[in-house]
Amino acid sequence: MGKIGTWIVDKYRGLRKKCGKPAIPALRLQQLKKLHPSEDPEALSRKQDARTAMALLLILFAGAFLFAAVLTGAKREPVSSVERPGYGDGSESLLLEARRENADPVEVELSIGARALTEEQTEELLQEAEIQLVEAMKGDNESLDRVEGPLVLLEQAAGGLVEAEWLSRNRELLDDWGQILKSPEEIDPAGEEGSYLLTLSCGEKSRSHEIFLRVFPPEMTKEEAFSEGLKAEAERVLAEDSQGQEAVLPSEYQGERLVWYQPEEEGGPYWILLLTALLALWVRARAEGKRKEALKERDRQLLLDYPELVSKFTVLLQAGLSARNVWERMVAEYEKQRGKGEKPRYVMEEMRVTKLQLDNGVYESRAYGEFGRRCGLHPYMKFAALLEQSLRQGSGGLPLLLMEEAEAAFEQRKHLARRLGEEAATKLMLPMFLMLLVVLAVVMAPGFLSF
Numbered sequence: 001m002g003k004i005g006t007w008i009v010d011k012y013r014g015l016r017k018k019c020g021k022p023a024i025p026a027l028r029l030q031q032l033k034k035l036h037p038s039e040d041p042e043a044l045s046r047k048q049d050a051r052t053a054m055a056l057l058l059i060l061f062a063g064a065f066l067f068a069a070v071l072t073g074a075k076r077e078p079v080s081s082v083e084r085p086g087y088g089d090g091s092e093s094l095l096l097e098a099r100r101e102n103a104d105p106v107e108v109e110l111s112i113g114a115r116a117l118t119e120e121q122t123e124e125l126l127q128e129a130e131i132q133l134v135e136a137m138k139g140d141n142e143s144l145d146r147v148e149g150p151l152v153l154l155e156q157a158a159g160g161l162v163e164a165e166w167l168s169r170n171r172e173l174l175d176d177w178g179q180i181l182k183s184p185e186e187i188d189p190a191g192e193e194g195s196y197l198l199t200l201s202c203g204e205k206s207r208s209h210e211i212f213l214r215v216f217p218p219e220m221t222k223e224e225a226f227s228e229g230l231k232a233e234a235e236r237v238l239a240e241d242s243q244g245q246e247a248v249l250p251s252e253y254q255g256e257r258l259v260w261y262q263p264e265e266e267g268g269p270y271w272i273l274l275l276t277a278l279l280a281l282w283v284r285a286r287a288e289g290k291r292k293e294a295l296k297e298r299d300r301q302l303l304l305d306y307p308e309l310v311s312k313f314t315v316l317l318q319a320g321l322s323a324r325n326v327w328e329r330m331v332a333e334y335e336k337q338r339g340k341g342e343k344p345r346y347v348m349e350e351m352r353v354t355k356l357q358l359d360n361g362v363y364e365s366r367a368y369g370e371f372g373r374r375c376g377l378h379p380y381m382k383f384a385a386l387l388e389q390s391l392r393q394g395s396g397g398l399p400l401l402l403m404e405e406a407e408a409a410f411e412q413r414k415h416l417a418r419r420l421g422e423e424a425a426t427k428l429m430l431p432m433f434l435m436l437l438v439v440l441a442v443v444m445a446p447g448f449l450s451f
Contacts, residue, residue: 004057005050012053034376035294037349052287056280063276070269078259081246084112091156096249098230099259106227110234112247113155126200126207129157133164133198134211139178144213146191150228151178151213153196167197173215177239179232183225184217191216229254298346299377303416305347306379307409314402323387323398324364331355350374365391379409 013023024045032041085092091113099105132154138144139152151174153166168174173194175181182192191214199208230253238247249260309330316326334348350371357367365388372384383405390398 005052005054006046008053008057009046009049012049031291031295033374034346035291035298037346037353037374048287052284055283059276059280059283063272063279067269067272067276070272077261079249079262080251080260081248082110082112082262084242084245084247091154097261098253099261100256103256104223106223106230108227108231108234110231110238112238113242123205125158125162125202126205129162129164129200129202130198130207130209132157133200137178137196137211144211147180147194147213147215148217150180150232153178157200158202162200162202165199165201167199169195169197169210175232175236177232177235179228180215182215187215187217189217226254230258300416300420301346302375302377302380304413305345306377306383307406307413309347310383310402310406310409314399314406317399317402323390324358327351327358328355347375347380379405379412 016023024042028045029041032039032044036044079096082094082096091111093109093111095107095109097105097107134144136152136154138147140149141147141151153164153176155164156162157164166176166178168176170193171181173180173182173187173192174196180187193212194215195210195212197208197210199206230250233253234250237250241248249258251258312330313326316329317323321329331348331351334345334352338344353374354367354371357370358364368384368387368391372381375381386398386401386405
């Protein structure tokens with residue numbers, strides 16, 4: 001698995017080079033040099049990026065697998081009834097899928113009427129309802145003079161305050177629910193006359209009005225004809241018991257057994273893809289956050305170790321050792337401690353790198369200067385500058401200068417320790433506040449329970 005991550009990283013870096021960009025950003029290399037002075041930053045970056053790439057790849061594969069499993073394994077339970085809207089809520093449209101044994105499923109959009117509701121009648125509402133119902137009656141047809149498809153016979157109008165009842169005057173052509181009963185072959189191509197008796201009721205008042213229309217043969221496929229017929233049959237069954245809490249759906253139509261299903265939830269399992277993308281972004285951001293936190297911890301450790309470094313360096317100089325001898329001795333002691341299992345210290349790791357430079361023939365002034373720049377903090381740059389100055393002007397006054405620097409460093413360390421203590425106290429505020437809420441709840445609960 002590690003080889004796959006390394007291969008991905010190498011390909012990505014090759015693309016960066018082709019685009020004229022460095023394989024590894026310079027800032028990234030500088031950060032790795034600070035965190036791991038004794039290691040090759042390019043090799044370390046390759047290793048870290050390979051690990052991150054593998055984590056992202058595993059997340060993407062897991063997300064894709066889970067998405068496919070949910071998409072293919074989702075099973076909807078059949079339904080035999082659907083819940084009606086409450087009183088006064090109006091009719092509700094519901095899209096269902098009817099599955100047959102030896103044919104493809106058929107989607108049917110049903111209009112589920114609300115439970116019976118009585119409203120006060122006014123003449124104005126009846127007139128308004130008649131206009132609305134006649135206009136809505138056309139449905140998808142051009143006009144009532146040319147009807148080719150089902151009619152929309154609303155059972156309510158004027159916001160549900162008026163009830164409408166439709167009665168077909170030509171039952172061999174049209175039923176009471178607006179469906180054309182004749183097959184397209186049976187309808188006269190020149191059209192056939194039909195009419196409905198519309199009875200409007202609002203409270204105790206009612207009025208009737210006959211509506212005339214002309215039916216022409218529609219152009220429908222077999223599936224469309226089945227779907228329209230099934231819709232009519234289902235709405236007829238639903239209308240038989242409008243007072244029930246649930247509307248029972250027909251289980252058979254034209255000799256075929258039907259199994260009804262609720263429509264799939266909007267969006268389906270696509271949330272898995274979104275979650276996978278967010279998780280991948282979180283892993284990448286977490287790795288970057290860890291790196292930044294490690295850099296902060298490095299700077300904090302360097303500042304805390306600086307007073308001890310300067311103080312020890314000063315003592316060994318006053319004992320008669322040269323700056324280079326002091327440096328080599330401190331590094332040797334640190335390597336012994338590391339051999340005993342002591343934790344690494346950033347400042348000593350940087351000193352080890354400087355010792356290797358000196359052993360390889362680098363001038364002392366240059367090695368000390370690079371030490372300060374690698375540490376990247378003002379105190380260490382000043383310390384390196386003092387050592388460079390002693391090489392040019394002699395080391396006679398170096399112990400005195402380092403003693404003054406040590407005193408200033410200890411004062412700075414006190415301020416740093418005080419600031420870290422304040423930060424720790426601030427972080428404890430939330431747990432303390434939560435504990436206070438728990439105590440208040442325990443104290444006040446008996447009082448509330450006594451009422």
